[in-house]
Amino acid sequence: MSKVAPPSGFTRRWLWGPLSRMVAVIAAIIFAADQASKLWLLFVYDLPRQGNIDLLPFLELVTVWNRGISYGLLQQETDLGRWALAIFTVLAAIALWVWAVRSTSKFAGVSLALIIGGALGNGVDRFAYGAVYDFLHIHFGSFSWYVFNIADAAIVAGVAALLYDGWRGSPNKASKGGSKGRKAG
Structure with a gap:
């Protein structure tokens, strides 16, 4: 029997870092909350059939299928465009993961985790429905x-x-930059 070699330092450095666990947990929470809310509104509450619902004087639940990106930009009506956008979403999430695992800043890690979780949540919609389900x-x-x-x-x-x-x-950076200034005199 052959043994499987452990991951190389290169693989570990690019795919797992000091903030990886935190980033994965936060991204998973965002992803789960997003998908659970969409599935509940679509299939349990059946918002498309129920119609718009006023929650507050300034907030309502509606059903919109967004074939573009944020703010409805880059609307994709063709299958090629929709698949290209879905694949781009996955590639962007991978790139953000690499950035996050190489980061040493917890603030940046949390920020990137929010983006990754959101991108994956909307990405699932693109693959499953060909559009993103928006409702707020x-x-x-x-x-x-x-x-x-x-x-x-x-x-x-x-x-x-x-x-x-x-x-x-x-x-x-700020403290290092301050010591490189001109000398008084």
Whole structure:
């Protein structure tokens, strides 16, 4: 019998890192919450048959099938376009996973986990239905925000957190940069 070689350092470094477990758990929670909410609204509550439901004066449950990406951009009506978008979603999630497992910042890890979980949640919809099921609609008077789901909210929160993290910078970089300035005198 031949023995299976243990994963090489290269494989471990690219696929598993110090934050991998945390990222996987958070992404799994987002994915599960997204899919559970969609499945319940579609198949248990049967929201498409029930029609729109007002939850609050500014929030309602609706049924929208989004064949594009966030905010309905890049609508894909052809099978080729839908499959390309679904495959891109999977590839993006893999790239984000590699980034997350190589990261040493817990803040960045959480941010990336939110995006990964959301991307995978919407990706399952693309593969299963050819479109993403969106159901939350926020509106104030004549103002109407786009219809979204839990995955979309997680993706937006993750991207916003990554932007904030990049804007605030690393404390180590700030302290190192401050000591390289001109000498007084």
